[in-house]
Amino acid sequence: MSLELLGITVLWIFLFGYVIVASIDFGAGFFSMYSDISGRKDMIHTIIQRYLSPVWEITNVFLVFFFVGIVGFFPKTAFYYGTALLIPGSISIILLAIRGSYYAFGTYGMKNNRILTFLYGMTGVFIPASLSTVLIISEGGFISVKGKHVKLHLLELLTSPFAWSVVLLAIVSVLFISASFLTWYSSKANDYKAGALLRKYTLAWSLPSVLSALVVVLSMKTHNPEHFENMIQYSWMLILSILFFFIAVFFFYRKKHYGAAFLSVVLQYALAFFAYGTSHYPYLLYPYLTVQAGFTNETMAKSLVIVFILGLLLLVPSFLLVLKLFVFDKNYIQGK
Amino acid sequence: MFENNMAMYSRYLTELTLAFHIIFATIGVGVPLMIALAHWIGLRKKDPHFLLLARRWSRGFVITVAVGVVTGTAIGLQLSLLWPNFMELAGQVIALPLFMETFAFFFEAIFLGIYLYTWNRFKNPYYHFGLLIPVIIGSSMSAVFITIVNAFMNAPQGFELKNGVITNIQPLVAMFNPATPTKVAHVLSSAYMTSAFVLASIAAFHLLKGSKHVYHKKAFHLTMIAALIFSVTTALVGDLSGKYLGKYQPEKLAAAEWHFETDDKAPLVLFGVLNEEQEVKNALKIPYALSILVGAKPSAEVIGLNEYPEDERPPLYVHYLFDLMVTIGIFLAGLAFLYAALIQWKQKFAYNKWFLRLSVISGGLALIAIEIGWIFAEVGRQPWILRGYMKTIEGATTSAHVDILLAAFGFLYAALGAGSIIILRKMFKTNTAEAELKELGL
Numbered sequence A: 001m002s003l004e005l006l007g008i009t010v011l012w013i014f015l016f017g018y019v020i021v022a023s024i025d026f027g028a029g030f031f032s033m034y035s036d037i038s039g040r041k042d043m044i045h046t047i048i049q050r051y052l053s054p055v056w057e058i059t060n061v062f063l064v065f066f067f068v069g070i071v072g073f074f075p076k077t078a079f080y081y082g083t084a085l086l087i088p089g090s091i092s093i094i095l096l097a098i099r100g101s102y103y104a105f106g107t108y109g110m111k112n113n114r115i116l117t118f119l120y121g122m123t124g125v126f127i128p129a130s131l132s133t134v135l136i137i138s139e140g141g142f143i144s145v146k147g148k149h150v151k152l153h154l155l156e157l158l159t160s161p162f163a164w165s166v167v168l169l170a171i172v173s174v175l176f177i178s179a180s181f182l183t184w185y186s187s188k189a190n191d192y193k194a195g196a197l198l199r200k201y202t203l204a205w206s207l208p209s210v211l212s213a214l215v216v217v218l219s220m221k222t223h224n225p226e227h228f229e230n231m232i233q234y235s236w237m238l239i240l241s242i243l244f245f246f247i248a249v250f251f252f253y254r255k256k257h258y259g260a261a262f263l264s265v266v267l268q269y270a271l272a273f274f275a276y277g278t279s280h281y282p283y284l285l286y287p288y289l290t291v292q293a294g295f296t297n298e299t300m301a302k303s304l305v306i307v308f309i310l311g312l313l314l315l316v317p318s319f320l321l322v323l324k325l326f327v328f329d330k331n332y333i334q335g336k
Numbered sequence B: 001m002f003e004n005n006m007a008m009y010s011r012y013l014t015e016l017t018l019a020f021h022i023i024f025a026t027i028g029v030g031v032p033l034m035i036a037l038a039h040w041i042g043l044r045k046k047d048p049h050f051l052l053l054a055r056r057w058s059r060g061f062v063i064t065v066a067v068g069v070v071t072g073t074a075i076g077l078q079l080s081l082l083w084p085n086f087m088e089l090a091g092q093v094i095a096l097p098l099f100m101e102t103f104a105f106f107f108e109a110i111f112l113g114i115y116l117y118t119w120n121r122f123k124n125p126y127y128h129f130g131l132l133i134p135v136i137i138g139s140s141m142s143a144v145f146i147t148i149v150n151a152f153m154n155a156p157q158g159f160e161l162k163n164g165v166i167t168n169i170q171p172l173v174a175m176f177n178p179a180t181p182t183k184v185a186h187v188l189s190s191a192y193m194t195s196a197f198v199l200a201s202i203a204a205f206h207l208l209k210g211s212k213h214v215y216h217k218k219a220f221h222l223t224m225i226a227a228l229i230f231s232v233t234t235a236l237v238g239d240l241s242g243k244y245l246g247k248y249q250p251e252k253l254a255a256a257e258w259h260f261e262t263d264d265k266a267p268l269v270l271f272g273v274l275n276e277e278q279e280v281k282n283a284l285k286i287p288y289a290l291s292i293l294v295g296a297k298p299s300a301e302v303i304g305l306n307e308y309p310e311d312e313r314p315p316l317y318v319h320y321l322f323d324l325m326v327t328i329g330i331f332l333a334g335l336a337f338l339y340a341a342l343i344q345w346k347q348k349f350a351y352n353k354w355f356l357r358l359s360v361i362s363g364g365l366a367l368i369a370i371e372i373g374w375i376f377a378e379v380g381r382q383p384w385i386l387r388g389y390m391k392t393i394e395g396a397t398t399s400a401h402v403d404i405l406l407a408a409f410g411f412l413y414a415a416l417g418a419g420s421i422i423i424l425r426k427m428f429k430t431n432t433a434e435a436e437l438k439e440l441g442l
């Protein structure tokens, strides 16, 4: 495997990790707000607090890792995306800040501040929307480059059906992934009331998630036919993805094997995400920047890879410890 | 013209975010060490006061960390958003420590999460204490790595630049540039020092308010002794930083010292003003001191600012920043030393009203020193963003709207700052140490 392929693969895997853990976090925030407004606060609120409070910082580092890594391996992305994404990127920063301050302030004293809870819940849908602009822009058509000037065509972005279909997919997926994880988590906590409610949410968001994915694929056909053609070559992955979707829904519907069901959801998204990523290759930004052209020098790439491997040796055991203590520890989950 | 404007706003926005982040980052680097000290003493001496101290500090720490993470994410993204040209160029050489930093964050975040939520969950309390060690390593290493990036901007090396193309890249040489040793040491020691003083301020505040509880006295003692050690270290390393500047960035030191003509037997200029002819008036001059600072002997030659073309000289106001930082540093070291002396020989004077008043403001002073220290270091590098290679204007973004963002982020930080203060006050007011001690039966 060439170094640039290795680099982008590693980053793509981490981005997928972020998509999953962040979806759980964002969706949970939204459900928490929703249950607050509809007067069912206590049912799922405690579950959400117990899972999210210890891990939100870790979730955030996934994002930091991705954007530092991509600029490290592909410094030219800083030039193209950095210039183009000033506005959408800054909006994401502000939304992330609001979210972070809920965790900072919400746990102490301001827990019942409705405005903060509302803002927190809404960031759960707005952050995925604003972050997904990166993927939208990467399809090309929204940026023009003249010499050292990169320009984002905001109006075209805001009126593009393709763009909105991706935003829709992002939001729906967040809610689906999150609900399915929390259903499993509350069943482990023996919190049947919350579990039943979350199961309903899971089923409610299941069909919209595949439908919106289909809409994205179809609108890609007109927006970026080249990418669409490439993706068709990986249709086996997409078909497998849909298969896992059905397995997941089946388990949730029959109220059994929630663990396996959530795993199927992860696999469903993994397959779709990698079908999308593989067919996007070699472009980092259609049609201006490829993985090869944007790559850093070989010395830097090698040292980054070495650091990455050493880093993993440090992180993987630590991460397993977190899972052991907070996700797989029955006593903790049940609040004992 | 338009581009220059955006470069200006990019500078303001970077300054704003960094100035805000650095407060929380400094606390984030130093406080885990202080928590560990208290926790360790508590375990060793089986002293519940120190254990409670560790616990209460860590509760406050959660809030500052969260704001640190939020603002750190902001500055991390803004580096690419506001300085795309700089990051594209420098990224090829200095991406390595930035990448290492994310691992340090990961490491810190993971173990901090575990530490905070596992009080009383382990049978052996030393296991719980052990969780702090990766937190300290993670936060201190993140400061080390980011400071290395900053050192590289001051003393770039490890590459060749020909016609805008970078070749012969050596990431490790870039990392271990001449600025790295003093910069890293000074940033770390000043972060530990500042955290110690901030926590000492809190204890002094309670003592000043009339609390006679031994809990606050213990807190005051621990933090003041730590502050003494770290402030002396900071001053010593600060001296080495001056020597570094004299050798590798003489224009920064010359601007800080208003030293215009290259000269031996140069005096150290303290405060004063400049008149129209650029003559120094009303300043305190310590003969030979600048030569001694730079070359360790009174006859050492010190390069003056006039050796540099006019458009490559940093603004002269950095002189005041430098003087103020040094004054605060010496004052705080003196304060901590006085405490140590009083507690040895005249115990009751250590709780004298005036002494406590000075101690209450020590944390704020240390934070001011951190801020102006950074402004001195960064403004003193101007007009360069990458000294000798790229000017700040060339590094900035070319896209419009930075001015609107400046306003938006201004609001955001104002809200975050106000929120932190309100919450921290509320937390310690509604659940006072005295009440908590009573609950524990102490």
Ligand code: HDD
Pocket (backbone or CB within 6 Å): B154, B179, B182, B183, B184, B186, B187, B190, B191, B193, B194, B234, B235, B236, B237, B238, B239, B241, B242, B245, B252, B325, B326, B328, B329, B330, B366, B367, B369, B370, B371, B372, B373, B374, B375, B376, B377
């Ligand atoms: C509590 C904070 C604090 C205190 C009391 C001091 N410093 Fe400092 N100083 C810093 C906090 C700081 C800093 C914020 O950490 C800086 C900014 C950039 C850097 O590398 O460290 C800094 C920079 C800095 C530099 C510039 C280094 C460079 O640009 O590469 C010099 C020469 C000194 N300091 C010297 C001193 C001296 C002689 C002090 C005497 C007591 C002193 N500092 C006290």
Ligand code: HEM
Pocket (backbone or CB within 6 Å): A057, A060, A061, A064, B021, B022, B024, B025, B026, B027, B028, B029, B064, B065, B066, B067, B068, B069, B070, B071, B072, B073, B074, B075, B076, B079, B105, B106, B109, B139, B140, B142, B143, B146, B147, B187, B191
């Ligand atoms: C250009 C300058 C800087 C950048 C780009 C930067 C970047 C970041 C980022 C991205 C985070 C969030 C990490 C997370 O998600 O957990 C963060 C947090 C942090 N930063 Fe900064 N940082 C800068 C300056 C500094 C400096 C100078 C220090 C130390 C003196 C520092 C120390 C920390 C610490 C300790 C944290 C963890 C949060 C906490 O414990 O409070 N940073 N920084």
Ligand code: HEM
Pocket (backbone or CB within 6 Å): B011, B014, B015, B018, B019, B022, B079, B083, B086, B146, B147, B149, B150, B371, B374, B375, B376, B378, B379, B382, B385, B392
């Ligand atoms: C790593 C990449 C960094 C970049 C690209 C960067 C860039 C800049 C630029 C362009 C400015 C504006 C200078 C001016 O006033 O004209 C600035 C200011 C500043 N930087 Fe850095 N810097 C970096 C690292 C750091 C670090 C690690 C710190 C430590 C916290 C820091 C602290 C500051 C501060 C406090 C200012 C404000 C100075 C002022 O008020 O002008 N910087 N930075």
